[in-house]
Amino acid sequence: MEPLSFFAEAATPGDFAAARTQMALSLGWHIIIASFGVAMPAITLFMEWRGYRTGSVEYKILARRWARAMGVLFAVGAVSGTILSFEMGLLWPGLMGTYGQVIGLPFTLEGFAFFVEAIFLGIYLYGWERLSPKVHLWSGVPILVAGVVGTFCVVSANAWMNQPKGFDLVDGKITGVDPLGAMFNRATGPQSVHMIVAAFMVTGFCMASVYAVGMLRGRVDRYHRLGFLVPFTVAAVMAPVQVGVGDWAAHFVADYQPVKLAAMEGLYATERGAPLHLGGVAVDGELRYAIEIPNGLSLLAHWDPDAEIRGLNTVPADQQPPVNVVHLSFQLMVGAGFAMLGVAAIFGFIWWRRRGWLTNRWFLRAAALCGPAAVLALEAGWTTTETGRQPWVVYGILRTHDAVNTAPGLRTGLYVLLLVYCLMTIATVYVLRRLARDRPVPVAPQESDVATFPVP
Amino acid sequence: MTAADALLGVLFAAVTAYALFGGADFGAGFWDLFAGGARTGARTRKLIEHAIGPVWEANHVWLIFAVVLLWTGFPAVFAGVAATMYIPLTGAALGIIGRGAGFAFRKTSTTLTQQRIFGALFAFSSLVTPFFFGAVAGGIASARVPPWTAGRGDLLTAWWNPTSVATGVLAVTVCAYLAAVFLCQDAKNHEPDLVPPMRRRALWAGAGAGVLAAVGLVAVELDAGWLAERLWRPVPGALIVVSVLAGLASIALLAAGRYVAVRVTAGLAVAAVLWGWAAAQYPYLLPPSTTVAGTAAAPAVMRATLWAVLAGAVILTPSLWWLFRLFQRAPMSETRSLSDSSTRPVGGDRS
Ligand code: HDD
Ligand code: HEM
Numbered sequence: 079m080e081p082l083s084f085f086a087e088a089a090t091p092g093d094f095a096a097a098r099t100q101m102a103l104s105l106g107w108h109i110i111i112a113s114f115g116v117a118m119p120a121i122t123l124f125m126e127w128r129g130y131r132t133g134s135v136e137y138k139i140l141a142r143r144w145a146r147a148m149g150v151l152f153a154v155g156a157v158s159g160t161i162l163s164f165e166m167g168l169l170w171p172g173l174m175g176t177y178g179q180v181i182g183l184p185f186t187l188e189g190f191a192f193f194v195e196a197i198f199l200g201i202y203l204y205g206w207e208r209l210s211p212k213v214h215l216w217s218g219v220p221i222l223v224a225g226v227v228g229t230f231c232v233v234s235a236n237a238w239m240n241q242p243k244g245f246d247l248v249d250g251k252i253t254g255v256d257p258l259g260a261m262f263n264r265a266t267g268p269q270s271v272h273m274i275v276a277a278f279m280v281t282g283f284c285m286a287s288v289y290a291v292g293m294l295r296g297r298v299d300r301y302h303r304l305g306f307l308v309p310f311t312v313a314a315v316m317a318p319v320q321v322g323v324g325d326w327a328a329h330f331v332a333d334y335q336p337v338k339l340a341a342m343e344g345l346y347a348t349e350r351g352a353p354l355h356l357g358g359v360a361v362d363g364e365l366r367y368a369i370e371i372p373n374g375l376s377l378l379a380h381w382d383p384d385a386e387i388r389g390l391n392t393v394p395a396d397q398q399p400p401v402n403v404v405h406l407s408f409q410l411m412v413g414a415g416f417a418m419l420g421v422a423a424i425f426g427f428i429w430w431r432r433r434g435w436l437t438n439r440w441f442l443r444a445a446a447l448c449g450p451a452a453v454l455a456l457e458a459g460w461t462t463t464e465t466g467r468q469p470w471v472v473y474g475i476l477r478t479h480d481a482v483n484t485a486p487g488l489r490t491g492l493y494v495l496l497l498v499y500c501l502m503t504i505a506t507v508y509v510l511r512r513l514a515r516d517r518p519v520p521v522a523p524q525e526s527d528v529a530t531f532p533v534p
Numbered sequence: 535m536t537a538a539d540a541l542l543g544v545l546f547a548a549v550t551a552y553a554l555f556g557g558a559d560f561g562a563g564f565w566d567l568f569a570g571g572a573r574t575g576a577r578t579r580k581l582i583e584h585a586i587g588p589v590w591e592a593n594h595v596w597l598i599f600a601v602v603l604l605w606t607g608f609p610a611v612f613a614g615v616a617a618t619m620y621i622p623l624t625g626a627a628l629g630i631i632g633r634g635a636g637f638a639f640r641k642t643s644t645t646l647t648q649q650r651i652f653g654a655l656f657a658f659s660s661l662v663t664p665f666f667f668g669a670v671a672g673g674i675a676s677a678r679v680p681p682w683t684a685g686r687g688d689l690l691t692a693w694w695n696p697t698s699v700a701t702g703v704l705a706v707t708v709c710a711y712l713a714a715v716f717l718c719q720d721a722k723n724h725e726p727d728l729v730p731p732m733r734r735r736a737l738w739a740g741a742g743a744g745v746l747a748a749v750g751l752v753a754v755e756l757d758a759g760w761l762a763e764r765l766w767r768p769v770p771g772a773l774i775v776v777s778v779l780a781g782l783a784s785i786a787l788l789a790a791g792r793y794v795a796v797r798v799t800a801g802l803a804v805a806a807v808l809w810g811w812a813a814a815q816y817p818y819l820l821p822p823s824t825t826v827a828g829t830a831a832a833p834a835v836m837r838a839t840l841w842a843v844l845a846g847a848v849i850l851t852p853s854l855w856w857l858f859r860l861f862q863r864a865p866m867s868e869t870r871s872l873s874d875s876s877t878r879p880v881g882g883d884r885s
């Protein structure tokens with residue numbers, strides 16, 4: 079046997095699984111960092127603006143600290159995003175070779191958004207001493223706009239995979255491509271809004287977590303209070319909005335991806351007045367151990383307690399997504415969403431009536447947990463969306479299995495990437511923690527602390 | 535000219551910009567690697583950090599942009615290259631992770647050990663990434679990549695062959711050359727006594743690039759007959775001559791201490807090689823038979839993308855101009871943070 083014959087072999091089912099795992103891993107990693115890329119500039123700019131308006135040193139030094147963290151997060155965001163754009167081809171040439179042109183427009187626009195982001199990030203981070211405060215503040219605004227626009231674009235590409243539109247398929251060849259029609263498909267609205275709000279929740283709650291923990295450790299000064307209050311308020315305001323948008327997303331799924339809905343709810347047989355399932359696992363074609371809320375699903379999905387909901391069994395078994403993954407992750411997202419809504423409501427009450435409770439240990443503990451909860455909801459939401467679409471990569475048109483690269487050795491690639499991502503996670507967390515501790519925060523910060531605090 | 539040709543032009547312009555600016559950033563990593571011990575090399579490293587810190591992310595986006603334009607405009611070419619070049623592109627992707635993360639992490643590290651680890655990561659990845667990209671280009675040019683519709687090429691020999699090795703090594707050298715040339719002016723502005731060693735590096739790298747380019751031509755002659763024949767047609771031939779002249783002019787300008795002018799000629803020397811290659815291949819995207827027209831996306835896609843590019847350019851051009859101007863002008867002393875962060879004792883203990 080030739081020593082190099084390995085490279086001439088075909089991919090195995092293990093390689094296919096590896097490709098999916100690799101995609102999920104790198105997307106799941108990127109999306110957390112990207113969320114910070116979307117929302118952190120806004121929160122930081124707000125801080126900087128308050129600093130100039132009030133002259134308060136705490137605002138200024140918090141803004142500088144956050145800007146420093148942004149420098150690190152954007153760097154790892156950029157590299158993890160680059161991997162993704164490579165992987166689109168490395169792992170899914172069958173998707174990109176045919177449909178690359180259909181979703182090219184949003185990605186091109188996204189490219190420009192990244193450009194604007196990267197340029198102004200450079201100016202913002204390194205221009206702190208070189209620009210007047212006002213110009214400096216304005217130089218941050220394009221970052222924020224580009225972050226939101228970029229998210230919209232990239233999510234619209236994903237939405238197209240759920241609602242493929244804007245082209246005709248004739249004998250396996252695509253014709254009549256309409257890039258705008260593809261970009262603005264039916265899933266674009268709910269998905270992109272849901273994602274942008276999620277980015278603000280993740281960022282706000284995670285940033286606030288850091289200061290909540292600080293306060294729990296006894297550092298209850300103005301600096302920590304502000305560091306907690308501003309991001310937490312942003313996220314808390316978004317929490318109820320997100321539940322509403324999630325409802326919109328669920329209606330969209332009910333109308334246009336009934337099989338995904340059935341998997342989310344573990345509903346096998348078509349039913350009128352279908353119940354809502356809480357918990358439970360699917361075993362042998364039925365959902366067991368779930369708490370049922372009669373007519374709940376029909377009511378929520380179609381605003382009609384007797385509406386008919388399609389079951390999974392209406393499609394052949396090889397077209398059903400893995401029910402347990404989708405059901406569990408959907409439940410996790412919704413559960414986390416309502417838990418955060420609860421904490422946000424308590425926060426509202428504190429704001430309105432009992433300011434003193436802000437430093438209550440139980441409240442701070444709950445608030446600190448909102449950071450991880452938001453990340454969990456984000457990951458669970460994407461797992462629902464992507465896994466619920468299986469076995470299709472382009473819904474109803476192209477199977478994931480037919481899109482994968484046929485090269486052997488994808489598994490090796492996965493192992494290498496796994497190692498690299500582990501190391502990158504450790505290093506990122508380590509560096510961020512060091513940045514947070516970098517200089518002892520003085521009990522009463524001085525203007526000189528601001529002037530000598532290094533950015534980036 | 536068709537819309538597909540126009541898009542191809544934009545795409546290749548992005549590739550050129552990435553090669554020049556992104557390439558110089560990689561080259562900076564090369565010199566970081568060979569800057570000497572932690573103490574002796576400290577000032578060179580600081581100069582490098584200062585020069586690429588604000589701009590590397592923007593320079594990096596040229597790559598993303600080129601990749602995206604490729605899959606938008608010529609999907610089967612993108613898929614074909616990605617499927618066949620799985621190994622070197624994964625390598626390049628890993629190199630990009632190491633480079634970006636290593637650089638960002640080092641900047642915020644305070645202890646010498648950490649700076650060494652992250653610095654080594656940054657510098658090593660700066661070396662391998664251009665090699666892989668160069669090797670991919672060599673594989674395409676030597677007709678080893680079929681389009682997606684025609685199956686997959688050989689996973690190993692597509693990029694591990696005489697042409698690819700020659701172009702890969704050439705890419706690394708060219709990056710080093712560009713970086714040294716660009717850094718001469720930065721050194722003059724900020725650390726004048728680093729100018730002579732930097733100029734020496736630029737001259738050596740320039741000479742090396744010249745020799746390797748010649749070796750590359752021989753490799754192409756022996757290994758890639760299809761391309762060799764087309765390289766000496768009028769347009770590509772003229773571009774190669776331009777490159778040689780610009781390279782010679784750069785040497786003269788370096789010797790004369792004209793560090794701004796040499797940036798232009800050095801850039802031209804590199805760009806002319808790239809465009810010479812493109813001109814030799816045109817209208818074939820994947821030699822020997824995949825043409826622009828044969829793989830172009832639908833006209834509606836081309837039009838939409840070109841409009842997007844036009845609108846984007848209106849925003850981008852002034853922004854980029856501001857970015858580069860801001861950081862070319864400013865003296866080093868203003869970035870007090872750079873020197874601070876390396877001398878500050880290990881942070882940590884909170885009182
Ligand atoms: C902080 C994050 C977060 C929170 C609190 C929620 N979601 Fe969510 N959800 C996401 C973050 C997210 C997401 C990660 O951003 C997803 C993945 C794809 C998408 O468009 O948004 C998502 C997807 C997603 C989908 C699938 C959409 C599709 O496949 O097209 C549905 C039906 C919901 N969500 C519904 C909800 C409901 C009813 C919530 C009420 C509590 C909720 N989400 C809270
Ligand atoms: C524009 C945005 C996106 C695109 C183009 C995209 C594309 C893809 C592709 C091609 C696959 C492989 C096929 C499959 O197994 O479904 C995939 C899978 C996956 N993606 Fe997405 N994705 C996007 C956004 C995201 C994001 C932001 C996440 C965040 C976590 C995500 C999570 C996943 C997961 C978990 C899988 C694996 C699904 C499975 O194993 O069944 N995706 N995606």
Ligand code: HEM
Pocket residue numbers: 108109111112113114115116151152153154155156157158159160161162163166192193195196225228229232233273591594595598
């Ligand atoms: C819903 C999913 C996604 C969101 C919300 C998102 C958002 C972002 C944001 C805000 C950034 C810039 C900030 C930062 O660097 O931290 C970024 C970077 C990047 N993303 Fe994503 N992204 C998503 C999925 C994807 C996918 C699927 C791809 C590729 C196919 C991708 C490719 C990139 C690239 C290439 C960059 C680097 C840009 C640069 O160099 O600055 N992203 N993403």
